[in-house]
Amino acid sequence: MEEFSQWFHNVLEEAEIIDSRYPIKGMSVWLPKGFKIRKHILRELERLMDKDHDEVLFPLLIPEAELAKEGIHVKGFEEEVYWVTHGGNKELNEKLAIRPTSETAIYPMFALWIRSHIDLPIKIYQTVNTMRYETKHTRPLIRVREITTFTESHTVHEMYDEAIEQVKEGIAIYKQLFDSLAIPYLIHDRPSWDKFPGADYTFAFDTLMKDGKTLQIGTVHNLGDTFAKTFDIKYEAADGNHKHPYQTCYGLSDRVIASLIAIHGDEKGLVLPPSIAPIQVTIVPIIFKDGGEEVLSKVNEVKDILEESGFRVNIDNRSIRPGKKYYDWELNGIPLRIDLGPRDLQNNKMVIIRRDTFAKEECSLNEDIVSILNSYLSKINDNLKEKAWNFIKTSMVEITDLNKIEETVLNGNIGLIKWCGDDDCGKEIEEKTNLDILGKYDETSGVCINCKKEAKYLISIAKTY
RNA sequence: GGGACCAUAGGGUAGCUUGGUCGAUCCUUUGGGCUUUGGGAGCCUGAGACUCCGGUUCGAAUCCGGGUGGUCCCA
Numbered sequence: 001m002e003e004f005s006q007w008f009h010n011v012l013e014e015a016e017i018i019d020s021r022y023p024i025k026g027m028s029v030w031l032p033k034g035f036k037i038r039k040h041i042l043r044e045l046e047r048l049m050d051k052d053h054d055e056v057l058f059p060l061l062i063p064e065a066e067l068a069k070e071g072i073h074v075k076g077f078e079e080e081v082y083w084v085t086h087g088g089n090k091e092l093n094e095k096l097a098i099r100p101t102s103e104t105a106i107y108p109m110f111a112l113w114i115r116s117h118i119d120l121p122i123k124i125y126q127t128v129n130t131m132r133y134e135t136k137h138t139r140p141l142i143r144v145r146e147i148t149t150f151t152e153s154h155t156v157h158e159m160y161d162e163a164i165e166q167v168k169e170g171i172a173i174y175k176q177l178f179d180s181l182a183i184p185y186l187i188h189d190r191p192s193w194d195k196f197p198g199a200d201y202t203f204a205f206d207t208l209m210k211d212g213k214t215l216q217i218g219t220v221h222n223l224g225d226t227f228a229k230t231f232d233i234k235y236e237a238a239d240g241n242h243k244h245p246y247q248t249c250y251g252l253s254d255r256v257i258a259s260l261i262a263i264h265g266d267e268k269g270l271v272l273p274p275s276i277a278p279i280q281v282t283i284v285p286i287i288f289k290d291g292g293e294e295v296l297s298k299v300n301e302v303k304d305i306l307e308e309s310g311f312r313v314n315i316d317n318r319s320i321r322p323g324k325k326y327y328d329w330e331l332n333g334i335p336l337r338i339d340l341g342p343r344d345l346q347n348n349k350m351v352i353i354r355r356d357t358f359a360k361e362e363c364s365l366n367e368d369i370v371s372i373l374n375s376y377l378s379k380i381n382d383n384l385k386e387k388a389w390n391f392i393k394t395s396m397v398e399i400t401d402l403n404k405i406e407e408t409v410l411n412g413n414i415g416l417i418k419w420c421g422d423d424d425c426g427k428e429i430e431e432k433t434n435l436d437i438l439g440k441y442d443e444t445s446g447v448c449i450n451c452k453k454e455a456k457y458l459i460s461i462a463k464t465y
Numbered sequence: 466g467g468g469a470c471c472a473u474a475g476g477g478u479a480g481c482u483u484g485g486u487c488g489a490u491c492c493u494u495u496g497g498g499c500u501u502u503g504g505g506a507g508c509c510u511g512a513g514a515c516u517c518c519g520g521u522u523c524g525a526a527u528c529c530g531g532g533u534g535g536u537c538c539c540a
Contacts, residue, residue: 005536005537006536009536013476014476020535021475021534021535023533023534024533024534025533025534025535135466137535137536137537138535284503286502286503287502288501288502288503289501289502319501319502320502320505320506321501321502321503321504321505321506322502322503322504322505323502323503323504323505323506324502324504324505324506325504325505326504326505327504327505328505339503341502341503342503343503344503351503434539434540
């Protein structure tokens with residue numbers, strides 16, 4: 001495979017996911033094909049979220065005074081905020097921030113909504129765009145100035161324990177989503193210097209790109225009562241006392257789509273997991289001058305049968321040669337292709353081609369094609385999952401010598417090292433190796449790789465996006 | 466945050482060093498027509514570009530400055 005970033009850029013363009021030529025740095029246009037993929041992913045996420053959350057929609061703009069309330073939080077974002085300063089030619093009395101994230105938009109409203117412990121818990125989410133003035137190099141879908149698809153959840157609880165549990169629930173939901181997309185992930189307890197600004201602690205999902213850099217694809221934060229205090233969110237407890245509740249928030253972005261494309265794609269283009277493929281099966285009728293009618297009617301028959309069983313099916317009857325169609329559908333990552341021509345019709349069969357392996361098999365038209373195709377789709381899903389997980393698992397290498405970390409990681413691996421848990425020691429490791437600590441992966445014993453004191457955690461270290 | 470490089474049809478490129486021969490090359494793309502269709506079809510005939518602003522010059526795709534956008538490396 002050519003260099004990863006070039007491949008990624010090409011596939012986004014050729015498969016018509018987004019058009020990144022929009023003339024503002026870090027902003028792109030979602031094209032119909034990409035948007036359909038986005039829609040199917042969102043649908044799956046919404047299905048999971050709706051079980052225990054309510055969807056809402058907050059405004060895009062945040063008054064300066066609200067944004068500035070939480071000191072640590074604002075510090076984390078101040079360099080990246082876009083400001084609206086004018087209405088027409090008139091300068092505004094108060095600058096308005098375009099949300100870099102929505103805590104400071106939502107929490108003042110929580111303060112109005114919450115009066116009693118009976119109002120709790122609150123669990124809401126919204127899917128919105130957010131803007132961040134990135135100063136580093138932007139990359140389509142990975143580092144952007146407009147995050148177009150930010151699904152953020154915010155919860156409020158009476159007890160701290162409930163917030164702890166909610167963080168676990170958030171993680172569980174994201175696991176289900178990533179599993180259905182066959183995206184492998186490592187869950188890290190982020191080091192204190194890399195947690196969400198204002199949070200007690202942050203868990204992050206990291207996946208691995210083909211160039212050996214990790215990509216953060218989801219985060220779950222326990223906010224404690226920090227924001228409740230700042231925004232004066234209080235409830236009257238059963239005992240009549242007024243208390244600050246505890247909060248969590250968690251979010252996913254365009255990066256989920258980026259990782260989906262990057263992880264499964266190959267030199268022919270996209271490879272989409274069946275669960276979110278806008279089209280799951282495409283049928284290519286092979287038509288000669290004569291006999292086209294019969295082939296088409298058979299193809300339509302097959303399509304109807306499949307559609308009745310819930311498949312997303314397409315017939316490609318464009319008047320171009322079949323070879324061109326094959327390349328097109330492979331580029332678009334459609335999981336299954338069916339070829340059906342006069343020769344097949346004679347033998348009462350069709351040909352099924354898998355996108356993930358290119359395996360070609362014949363299938364009699366007398367058989368139960370619904371269950372046959374269903375089993376193909378689940379095989380494809382299993383295969384994608386297995387390949388992707390293998391890739392990330394085999395990249396994880398335990399390292400015991402500080403001097404060898406950089407070399408090992410730059411070879412495309414995620415390093416696992418033992419760490420004492422001391423912040424200064426951790427930052428020292430990052431400085432010495434020129435890499436990023438992703439966070440705690442597990443507990444361990446032995447000695448810290450850097451300070452040689454007692455080790456508490458097995459942590460991951462990698463080159464990150 | 467520091468540095469390097471780049472910008473020519475929708476995409477990829479040649480031309481730039483040494484300004485004029487550019488009415489700008491080739492591949493791909495694309496409109497129309499005919500013949501075709503089991504892995505990117507062929508022929509005919511059309512379409513499509515010098516990133517923007519300023520400067521030097523008789524003359525700028527080519528030289529200089531700046532803006533915008535992009536790529537990469539280092540912190």
